Each structure stands twice: as C-alpha cells, then as structure tokens.
Amino acid sequence: MQHTFDLLVIGDVNPDIVIGPLDTPPAFGQREQLVDTGLLTLGGSGAIMACGAARLGLKVAFAGRVGDDEAGRFVRSALTARGVDTEALRVDPVLPTPLTVVVTRADGDRAILTSPGTLSAGGPEDVPETLLTRSRHVHAASYFLLPRLAEALPELLATARACGATTSLDTNDDPAGTWAPGAGGIAATLAVTDFLLPNAQEALALARATAPADEAAGSAGTLDAAAAVLAAHGPRVVVKNGADGALLHDGATLLRTPGIPARPLDTVGAGDSFDAGFVAALLRGLPLPDALEFAAACGALSTRAHGGTPAQPTWDEARTAVARNGKNS
Template identity: 70%
Template sequence: MPHDFDLLVIGDANPDVVLGPLTTALAFGQREQLVDTGRLTLGGSAAIMACGAARLGLRTAFAGRIGDDDAGRYVRGALDARGVDTTALRLDPDLPTPLTAVLNRRDDRAILTAAGTLAATCADDVPQALLAGCRHVHAASYFLLPKLADALPDLLRTARAAGATTSLDTNDDPSGRWAPPGFDELLAVTDILLPNAAEALALAGPGDRTPAEAAAVLAARGPLVVVKNGADGALAHDGHTLVATAGTPAEPLDTVGAGDSFDAGFVSALLAGLPLGQALDLAAACGALSTRAHGGTAAQPTWTEALAAATRNGENT
C-alpha cells in the first residue's frame, strides 16, 4: 500500500538567532560585545531534521505546535519553502512560538531557549492518519516536550503497528537528570536512537565509558544506537556488532544543526536500502556538509551531494 509520506517528524520548531563567534567571555553589566556574524534562521532539532530530509528527497511531513505570532509565521514559511508539509503544524492561540538564541564561541556554543508552545505540545498534535500514512516516524527534543514525551511510547507503537520504522534524537536534557520515567518503554518501540557522544554517555547512566561502550549499553535496551562524535566521525551498535565511520573532513563555518542533518541523512539512507556502514558514511557527510554555511538549514546537501562526499571519503579510508 503506498504511503502519503516517507517521513513524519514530530517535535520542536522555532526561529534561531545565531550570533558569533564570541572571542571573549560573555559579559553582563550592560556591556556591548560585537561579533562577526548574526543570522535569523529556522531552528529546532525536529524542524532542521525535517528540512534536511526534504532536501535529500524524502516526502516529509511535520507535526508540532507554534504560536499565532510573527515567529510562528516565520517558522511555517521556512518549512514550507523547504518542501516540508506543515498541514499538521498546529497553531496555539495563547502561547508564543519558542525562540532560541545560539552564541557560538570557537568549537562550542551556548543555547538559550524560551519554551513557549513546547510545554503544551501533546499527542493531540500528531494526527493518527499521519502515523499510519508514513514509512518512518522521527521524534526530536524529547526533554523539551514533556507532554509529548509522555505520549511518545504510544505514538511510536501506533506507527510501528502500521508498518513504520521509528527513530529518536533526545538532544540535551536541561535538567541534567537524564533518567525520565518511562524511557525504557520508549526505547522498546524505538528502532534507532541518535544521540551525540555526550548524550549517549549521559543516557547510559553512571559509569566511566567510551562512546562505543555507552552505545552498547543503550543497544541492549532495544534500539540500534547511532552515536554522532563530531570530528571523530560516528558509530553504530545493534547490540552485537559495532560499526564506525571516520566521517567527512570539514572546516565548519557553523555547526548548529549538524547533528540533525546527520539524522536526516541516516534515516534517508536506511529508507533507501543502504547497508549500515554506507548509511553511517552518508549521514556523516550530511552533517559535515551542513556546516558550510551559517544556520542549520542553509547548506544541507542534496542526495547527490551527500552520496558523492560519502563515496570520496570511503575511497580515502
């Protein structure tokens, strides 16, 4: 039976104000500090991933919630312009659209987010017809969306019952707790878990581990675990076997959203039928190529660009 969409992405969407690089410590006391670059761009892990997948050629739909304000109109317009279906992007009449400020400093960044509609986003924002009408469901920013997080096990279970595969990128936990009730239930219905190295170590729980060891711990709880490890590439663990890629060399202008572009590449590669090692190579290429411009979506690659970069890297290793 044909599907309406290849991919449904559930989660956060907001404008990002990206500033930097900051070459000194952030100064309070009403001090004015100048930086070289400032951009207003589409943000939110889920939104950036959706745009990356659409750029790679997937028929992509988005489900979430924005405010009835200028920021929300900007978000919807940006998603529409990149080919993402926003029919299920719900308008909240009371709460504002989330807003994030990203302050870049050399190879690191600080992220400040005003949650707005994130706290109200819930299961009712995800149409059942979309869950049943797509090949894959991806959820992002688990810790920023508490009501949606509670509903995710049932939502992903419904998608899987309809034949879809599922993935999750938790992103950072602002509370620092990393062990929410029901998380094991969620992992049991998650086919692919996509943390970065720091997130994998935190999600695996107490202990002194390498990223590969953390991936093994998490894979024992159900999903294929794919860990993004920056300049060191990426690795995947299915509970039995470890696969790794050295990644694609890059001289980044801006790493905002690179992990979300990686997610888009990995899901797209698996849906295209690529084996795990090649999927890792292509995902790493998507993440690296996305850093060629400021903001999370401006330099996301096409399938042809990503495949060429992944192939070149494979030939050089």
C-alpha cells in the first residue's frame, strides 16, 4: 500500500506555560512569587512527539481535537510551523482547548496543572481511517487523559497494523493515580502495540496494574521486572529513565543504553522527544540497540532550552551526539 505519511500521532495538544524554577511551595493568600523564566510554548505529549519526529525528517500528521479559541489557533499554527500536517486536527464547537501550566524546580522535577478542555471529548471520530491506513507508523499518546479515545485504541491500532503499520504507545501519567483502566482496557491496547514507551515511574505503575495478582508485588520491585511483565502483554517495552538512560525488553532479551550526558536547562517534553527519536530511528532501519541510543540522544538534546520543542534536534545533530558519546565512553 502507498503510504502518505511516515507517522500519524494520535493524542493531546495544548499551549504550555512553563515557569520556574520555583524551589518553595506555591504561596496562596494572593502572594506573588518571582521566578527566573516564563515561556508560552507548544505542549501536549502527542504534539511534542509529532514536532520532534518532523524535526528529524519524518512526514508527520496529527489527529486530535482543540477548541474554537485563541489557544486552539495558537497550537495549530505552532504545529504547522514545525512541519506537522494538521488537516485532522478537529475543532470542537463547545469545549475549550486544553491548557497546561508547568512549574519547574532547579532539581529537574516539575508540577503539571492541566485544564482538560476537549480532552474528555476526543474520540475515534477524530482519527480519519485514511490516515490509519496510509501511515507507516501510528503513535498514541496520553492514554489516561483521553478516555474515549483510549477505549477505541485497540480497534484503531489493529486497523493500522492490518495495513502494514507499526504502532507505539506512550500512556504518560494517570492523573487519578489509580491506573484503573490498566486491568482491562489497556491490556487489549498493548496486544496491538509494537512498542510501549513509558518512563520509569509509569512502567512500574502499569506493571502493577496489569500483572496477575500473584505477580503484582514482584512487578513493582525493579524496572527490569516491570518491563518483563509489560512485555508479556505483547509489545517491546522501552523504558525511559532520565539521566540513567533507557532499557528495552522484547520479552526475552534486555537491552540498555546509558544515554547521553547532559546538563538540562528544562526537561519538559524530553520523554516525548525520546519517543520521536526512537520511532524515527526504527523507520530509518536502525537496529534496536542503535535506535535506543539514538532516542536517548534526542531526549537529552531536547533539554538544551526551555519548553518541549525549541531544542529538539535534527537527525544529523542527534547522530553527531551519539558518535561523540561513543568516542568519549
């Protein structure tokens, strides 16, 4: 089948307001606190991943939903400016575009406050079948923020695979903290997911939620054990672990990369840039160990500036960082 796009991203998009660092708790009582930096930029795990992939040279389409408001027009313009096709970015006539405020700390941690807006309404009708059937790879993001879409993901991803696409999923965090859909819905999604891309905290939580009752306690012990539990559901599991690099479990073999040394200015979106790098490397035909190393470089390089997209690397920049790291190791 003739492919129109290298990558279709299904997920969330919103403006991010990134401020910080703030090393004391936010002060209520109408107190004003000053921080060093503030930035209005493109946000949403799906959107940042799409932009990272386009920056790496892929032809990318995005499917999602925004409101009929200034925030929606801002994110559409930002995606288009970064080379992402937005024909499938639907406008909701009632609900507003989501909005996220990210408060950073000097130690790299951050608090994330999101007004969900259209996220609760996004569903399978937002994903044109022509994009599913004519994309080489389909990536879904923010599973727990998009409940209607999450319910439909098994069928959507199965359709893409039936037409020759590979698939990936980055669930991101569960704001409810229960990971409750994991016991049912997400297992069906994992069965049609080629690559699951959680961070370390998410991998542990997902493993506890999806492991058989007699294995749940053990699955919470180490990342290696959690990755094995998740791989048993079908996908190859790629776990992002910050400065400690990343690992990949294919159900039998465990691969690791120490990652690229970095002095991060801002880690917002680094995991999404990692996802973009991993998918781009796969579609370029790199073997899994090299794809893992390349993805880690993309994640590290994205931390050179504030916000998720401004410092995302090109293909040549990431390859140069990998080569330089190899010479120095």
